[in-house]
Amino acid sequence: MGMSLSPDTDAREDRPSEFVEALAKGLAILETFDENHPDMTLSEVAKRVGLSPAAARRSLLTLKALGYVGQEGKRFHLRPKIMALGSSFYFSARIEEVLLPDLRSLVERFGDASSVATLDGHSVIYVAHHSRQRARRAAAVAGAVYPAFATSMGRVLVAAKPDDELADWLDRLEPVPLTSKTCLDKARLRDELMQVRANGYATTVDQLDYGITALAVAVRDTEGNTIAALNTSGYTGLVTPEQLVAERLPELRATASHIASQLSRYPVLATMLRS
Numbered sequence: 001m002g003m004s005l006s007p008d009t010d011a012r013e014d015r016p017s018e019f020v021e022a023l024a025k026g027l028a029i030l031e032t033f034d035e036n037h038p039d040m041t042l043s044e045v046a047k048r049v050g051l052s053p054a055a056a057r058r059s060l061l062t063l064k065a066l067g068y069v070g071q072e073g074k075r076f077h078l079r080p081k082i083m084a085l086g087s088s089f090y091f092s093a094r095i096e097e098v099l100l101p102d103l104r105s106l107v108e109r110f111g112d113a114s115s116v117a118t119l120d121g122h123s124v125i126y127v128a129h130h131s132r133q134r135a136r137r138a139a140a141v142a143g144a145v146y147p148a149f150a151t152s153m154g155r156v157l158v159a160a161k162p163d164d165e166l167a168d169w170l171d172r173l174e175p176v177p178l179t180s181k182t183c184l185d186k187a188r189l190r191d192e193l194m195q196v197r198a199n200g201y202a203t204t205v206d207q208l209d210y211g212i213t214a215l216a217v218a219v220r221d222t223e224g225n226t227i228a229a230l231n232t233s234g235y236t237g238l239v240t241p242e243q244l245v246a247e248r249l250p251e252l253r254a255t256a257s258h259i260a261s262q263l264s265r266y267p268v269l270a271t272m273l274r275s
Contacts, residue, residue, distance in 0.1 A: 022058075022059070025049070025051060025055060025056075025059050026059045026062060026063055028049045028051075029045055029049055029051075029056065029059050029060060029063065029069075030063065030068060030069075030078070030082060032045060032048045032049050033077070033078050038077060038078075039072070039075040039076060039077040040075060040076055040077075041074050041075055041076070042056055042057055042060065042074070042076070045060060045076060060076055064076070066081075067079055067081045068081050068082050086142075086143050089272070090142065092268075093127075093268070093269045093272050094266060094269060095127065095128050095142070098259075098262050098263070098266050098269055099116050099127065099128040099259065099262075100128055100130060102230075102255050102258055102259055102262075103115070103116065103128055103129070103130035104130050105255070106130075106232055106248075106251065106252070106255055107130050107131065107132055109251065110232060110234075110247070110248055110251075111132055111234070112131070112132065112232060112233055112234040112235070112239075113129070113130065113131035113132070113232070113233050113234075114129070114130055114131075114230070114231060114232050114233070115127075115128065115129040115130075115153065115230070115231050115233075116128045116129075116219065116228050116229070116230050116259070117151075117153040117154070117157075117228065117229050117231075118157070118227070118228050118229075118273050119148060119154065119157040119158065120145070122147065122148055122149070122169070122172070122173055122174075123145050123146065123147060123148055123154075124145070124146055124147075124148045124151055124153050124154040124157065124229075125143070125144070125145050126141065126142055126143060126144040126145075126146075127142060127228065127273070128142055129141055129142050129144075146208055147175070147176070147178070147208070149173060149175055149183070149189060150175075150178055150182055150183075150204070150207040150208040151204060151207065151208050151214070151216075151231075152202040152203060152204045152214040152215060152216035152229075152231050152233075153202075153214075153216040153229035153230070153231050154229075155192065155193060155196050155202040155204070155216070156196060156201070156202045156216045156217060156218050156226070156229040157218070157226060157228075157229050158193055159193045159194070159196040159197040159202070160197070160218060160225075160226035166190075166193065170186050170189065170190055170193075173186065173189075175189070178207065178208055178209065179206050179207065179208070179209060179210050181205065181206040181207060182207050182208075183207065200217065200218075200253075201215060201216065201217045201245070201249060201252075201253075202215070202216045202217075203215050203216075203241035203244060203245065204241075205236055205240075205241060206236055210236070211235050211236050211237075212233055212235075212236060213233060213234055213235070213236045213239050213240065213241060213244065214231050214232070214233035214234075214244075215231060215232055215233070215241065215244040215245060215248060215249065215252060216229045216230060216231035216232075216252075217229065217230055217231075217249070217252050217253050217256050218230075218256065219256045219259050219260055219263075219273075220256075220260055221260065221263065221264075221270050221274060222260075222263075222264050222270075225274070227263075227270065227273045227274040228259075228273045230252060230255060230256045230259065231252075232244065232248050232252055
């Protein structure tokens with residue numbers, strides 16, 4: 001259920017004059033491989049990224065020469081070297097030291113799973129994750145990318161936006177059904193985001209995938225700005241949103257506060273999350 005971004009995903013007016021189109025195309029190609037598309041032909045890559053076959057070929061061959069992409073016959077696939085890009089962030093941000101201890105404590109207390117994520121356009125990116133869950137469902141691992149509107153963490157992050165930015169975000173949103181319960185009505189979604197803002201937390205049930213009931217709160221920097229979100233989740237049918245709020249919300253908020261205090265000691269990570 002990962003999402004891929006084309007070079008045209010961001011508004012072109014936000015691009016600096018020094019913007020390197022070729023680099024953007026190469027990164028978009030790397031992002032387009034996912035669990036449903038582990039290997040693709042040249043034409044499949046070009047179609048998914050929105051490039052001409054010639055442009056896609058140049059980028060793929062460059063990435064192949066660099067060791068990030070492999071080729072078997074007419075099909076291209078990622079190579080293990082791509083993992084070095086993610087690990088560079090993981091270690092430089094000191095995720096293991098700063099974030100994971102708190103996630104482990106939450107999971108130790110409540111079981112299930114806990115994650116930290118940031119907002120990237122209309123997606124959330126999981127920065128850290130810890131879980132005891134083993135069932136087959138949407139993979140919540142560090143680096144996973146999911147539609148923000150369908151996740152508790154995404155709703156917390158979007159609800160923190162100023163009114164004008166939130167309205168623009170909703171206007172540009174193109175929701176897709178992920179389950180039969182996914183909210184696709186923008187007016188209803190806006191109402192729910194307003195409720196999230198009023199409550200200071202978000203809950204979701206089977207919005208992203210069947211079996212996921214989640215609760216999320218904001219992680220704020222020293223100036224009070226929301227820079228990330230923290231969640232706890234369990235299996236739908238075993239927990240309800242009301243149970244999560246009653247049993248886990250105080251501890252979740254306390255953990256978010258502790259993470260915020262940790263970030264004040266590691267300003268580089270706070271800057272990474274904020275930007």
